Amino acid sequence: MNKVLKLILEGEQLSSEQMARVLELTPAEVEAQIAQLKDEKILLGWRPVLNPSFDEETRVRAVIELKVSPEVSGGFDRVAERISQFDQVESCYLMSGAYDLLVIVNADNLYKVANFVHNRLARIDGVLSTGTHFMLRAYKESGYAIAASEAPERLPVTQ
Amino acid sequence: MPKSGIRDFFAIVSQMKDAVSLGIGEPDFVTPFHIRDVAISALERGHTSYTDNRGLIALRKEISKYVAANYGAEYNPETEIITTVGVSEALDAVLRAILNPGDKVIYHEPCYVSYCPSIKLCHAEAIAVETKAEDKFAITIEALRKAWQPGVKALLINFPTNPTGGTASRELLEEIAKFAIEKDMLVISDEIYSELTFDGNHTSIVSIPGMRERTVFLHGFSKAYAMTGFRVGYACGPADIIDGILKIHQYGILCAPTISQEAAIEALRNGRKSMLEMREKYRERRDFIVRRFNELGLRCHSPRGSFYAFPDITSTGLSSMEFAKGLLSAERVAMVPGTAFGSCGEGFCRASFSTSYANIDEACLRIERFLKSLKH
Ligand SMILES: Cc1ncc(COP(=O)(O)O)c(C=O)c1O
Numbered sequence: 419m420n421k422v423l424k425l426i427l428e429g430e431q432l433s434s435e436q437m438a439r440v441l442e443l444t445p446a447e448v449e450a451q452i453a454q455l456k457d458e459k460i461l462l463g464w465r466p467v468l469n470p471s472f473d474e475e476t477r478v479r480a481v482i483e484l485k486v487s488p489e490v491s492g493g494f495d496r497v498a499e500r501i502s503q504f505d506q507v508e509s510c511y512l513m514s515g516a517y518d519l520l521v522i523v524n525a526d527n528l529y530k531v532a533n534f535v536h537n538r539l540a541r542i543d544g545v546l547s548t549g550t551h552f553m554l555r556a557y558k559e560s561g562y563a564i565a566a567s568e569a570p571e572r573l574p575v576t577q
Numbered sequence: 578m579p580k581s582g583i584r585d586f587f588a589i590v591s592q593m594k595d596a597v598s599l600g601i602g603e604p605d606f607v608t609p610f611h612i613r614d615v616a617i618s619a620l621e622r623g624h625t626s627y628t629d630n631r632g633l634i635a636l637r638k639e640i641s642k643y644v645a646a647n648y649g650a651e652y653n654p655e656t657e658i659i660t661t662v663g664v665s666e667a668l669d670a671v672l673r674a675i676l677n678p679g680d681k682v683i684y685h686e687p688c689y690v691s692y693c694p695s696i697k698l699c700h701a702e703a704i705a706v707e708t709k710a711e712d713k714f715a716i717t718i719e720a721l722r723k724a725w726q727p728g729v730k731a732l733l734i735n736f737p738t739n740p741t742g743g744t745a746s747r748e749l750l751e752e753i754a755k756f757a758i759e760k761d762m763l764v765i766s767d768e769i770y771s772e773l774t775f776d777g778n779h780t781s782i783v784s785i786p787g788m789r790e791r792t793v794f795l796h797g798f799s800k801a802y803a804m805t806g807f808r809v810g811y812a813c814g815p816a817d818i819i820d821g822i823l824k825i826h827q828y829g830i831l832c833a834p835t836i837s838q839e840a841a842i843e844a845l846r847n848g849r850k851s852m853l854e855m856r857e858k859y860r861e862r863r864d865f866i867v868r869r870f871n872e873l874g875l876r877c878h879s880p881r882g883s884f885y886a887f888p889d890i891t892s893t894g895l896s897s898m899e900f901a902k903g904l905l906s907a908e909r910v911a912m913v914p915g916t917a918f919g920s921c922g923e924g925f926c927r928a929s930f931s932t933s934y935a936n937i938d939e940a941c942l943r944i945e946r947f948l949k950s951l952k953h
Contacts, residue, residue, distance in 0.1 A: 425934075428858075436938050440865050575587040575600030575911055577690045577739075 422451040423460065429561070469564055470556040479508075479524050480531045483517040483549040484539065494518055497544045506534055517549065528552070578697060581690045582917035586901070590911045597940045599928040600911040602739065604803035604884070606858075608840070609851035612802065615843035619836045626835065630827045632660025632811070633838045639845040640811055648768070648794065649784025652813040659819050660833045660841075661826060664769050664797040664810040669695050670829075671765055671793050671812055674821030675731060676701040683724050684733040685716045686919030687740055687887075689767070692733055693919070704729065707921040710889060713878055714743030718752045725756075731763040734782065737770040740918045740927035741887045742880020747780045754785040763818075764792045769810075772801035772852055774882040775860045783813075790815055800884075801852050802844040807837035859884050862930040862937060869941040870928070873948060884931040887915065891924040893951055901926055907950065908943035 421441050425432070434445040434452075441448065455461035470479060486497050494512055498519055502510045509522040521539070525531045535550050556564055583600075590596050607613075631637060637654035645651045652658050661667040668691065676682065678700035684692045686705040696703040706724045708714045716734070734753070736745040745753070757764050764782055771779040783792050797810025810833075812822055826832075844852075863880060870877035870888045877888035890900045897914035904910050915922025930937060 574590040574598040576602035
C-alpha cells in the first residue's frame with residue numbers, strides 16, 4: 419500500500435510536515451501523493467466526524483431502503499447515481515438481499531425527510547417501494563465510539 | 578535501599594502541563610477489545626472466586642501449548658507452570674525460592690529497575706555485568722566469565738532488554754548455556770518483551786539442550802497484549818523450583834486475579850492477530866525515532882526488540898541526569914536517564930516509542946531545539 423495512505427489510515431491527524439518527517443519525504447511530495455490519491459478516486463476527501471447528537475435539535479438522519487426495477491442497460495446505476503446527486507443524501511449503496519438501494523439521508527427535521535421520500539425518491543422512474551427508518555441514537559460513528567469515557571489514566575513515566 | 582530513580586522523574590513530569598513523555602514503560606494501546614470482552618463476561622457470569630494457587634488449569638494448559646510452540650520447551654501444566662501477579666511477582670518469588678542469604682546472582686546492566694533490589698531483598702549479593710552499545714547491549718561471554726565468582730547461584734537475563742532493546746542471538750545463548758552448565762548456575766530468563774522482536778525470531782535459552790532443567794522461564798501478558806493493569810504473568814520451570822515458588826505465592830498472594838486469568842486465556846487463544854498489529858506499529862515508530870535521533874546527532878542503535886530506544890547523549894557533554902533534567906525543564910520532554918538502570922547506563926537516556934507519531938515528532942523537534950541551545 420502507498421505509504422502516505424497507510425499513514426493516513428492509522429488515524430493520527432498529522433500535518434504534511436509531520437507526515438514528511440515520518441516518511442522521509444518533503445511536504446511537497448506528501449501533498450503530491452495525496453493529490454494523486456484524490457485523482458485516482460482512492461481518497462475521496464476529508465470530512466470532520468461529528469457526534470450526531472451534537473445537533474440533534476436541528477438534524478435528523480434516516481436510512482431508506484429502496485426496491486428498484488433494474489434497467490436493461492445500466493442495471494441500478496442510473497437510479498442510484500441520480501439519487502446520489504441530492505445534497506440530503508449522505509451515502510447510497512447497492513445491497514444484496516430484501517431491497518436494492520440503501521440511502522442514508524440527513525435533513526433538518528422529520529417532515530423534510532418525509533417530503534424527500536414522498537416527493538423525490540418515490541417518484542423516480544424505476545423506484546418500486548421505499549421503507550424509511552429514523553435513527554434514534556448513535557453509539558459509534560465512522561470508527562469513533564461515542565460513549566467511550568475519558569482516556570485511561572496512564573502514568574507519564576514508568577519503569 | 579534507594580527508591581527507583583524513575584519515581585523522581587515521575588513526580589516532576591506529572592506536575593507539568595503539556596510535557597511530552599518518552600518515559601512510558603508500557604504499551605500505549607488499550608487491551609484489545611476481544612480480551613476485555615472476555616473479562617467483562619467473566620465478571621457478568623460471576624467468576625469472582627479464588628482459583629487454584631497455580632492458576633486456572635485451562636490457562637496453564639494454554640501457557641504450556643504457547644511456550645512449547647514459541648519458545649521450544651514443553652512444561653507440564655500440572656507441575657511445572659505457575660500463574661503469578663505479573664512477571665514482577667514471578668521474579669520476586671523465584672529469587673526468594675532459590676536464594677539463601679549470601680548467595681550471589683549475576684545480572685546484566687543497564688537493566689530493568691527491579692532486578693538488583695529484588696536480589697538484595699533476598700539478602701543475596703547482586704553482581705552486575707555491563708553491556709555495551711558496541712555489542713548492541715547483548716551480554717558478552719568474556720564479561721560473564723570475568724564477573725563469575727564462587728557462590729554464584731543464578732544468572733538473571735532479560736532479552737529483549739528493558740531499557741536498551743538488546744537481544745541475544747542463538748549462538749550467544751548457546752555460549753551462555755555452556756557457561757551456566759559448567760558453573761552449575763540456574764538461569765532466570767525474563768522474556769516479557771519476546772513477542773516484540775522486530776527483526777528475525779526470538780530465541781529462548783530454554784530451547785537449548787541441557788537448559789530446560791536449569792532455567793526458570795518468566796513471561797507475562799503486560800507488554801505483548803497490552804495488559805499491564807490485568808497483573809498476570811507466569812513462571813515455567815523444573816517442578817521442584819515451581820514448588821518453591823508455589824509456597825511463597827500460596828502464603829503471600831494466594832492466586833493471580835481470576836478475571837485476569839480468564840482474559841489471559843483469551844489472549845493466548847485468539848490474541849495473535851492484535852499482538853502482531855501492535856508489534857508492526859511499534860516497529861514503524863522505532864524506525865522513526867531511531868532515524869530522528871541519529872539525524873539530531875544523538876547516536877542511537879536500532880533496538881531489535883522491546884519498545885525502547887537508548888540514544889547516546891555523550892556528544893552533548895552532559896551526564897545522563899543533566900541531560901534528562903535539562904531537557905525536562907527547558908523543553909518539557911521526559912526521557913529517563915540511563916543511570917536509573919544501572920551506573921553503566923551513564924551516557925544514555927531511555928526513550929520509549931510506545932507513543933504516537935505526533936508525540937515522537939514533537940519530542941524530537943523540542944530535543945533539536947534543546948541541543949541547539951546547548952551549543953550557544
Ligand atoms: C524487563 C521487565 N520485566 C518485568 C516487568 C514487569 O512486568 P509485569 O507487568 O508482568 O509485572 C517489566 C515492566 O516494565 C519489565 O520491563
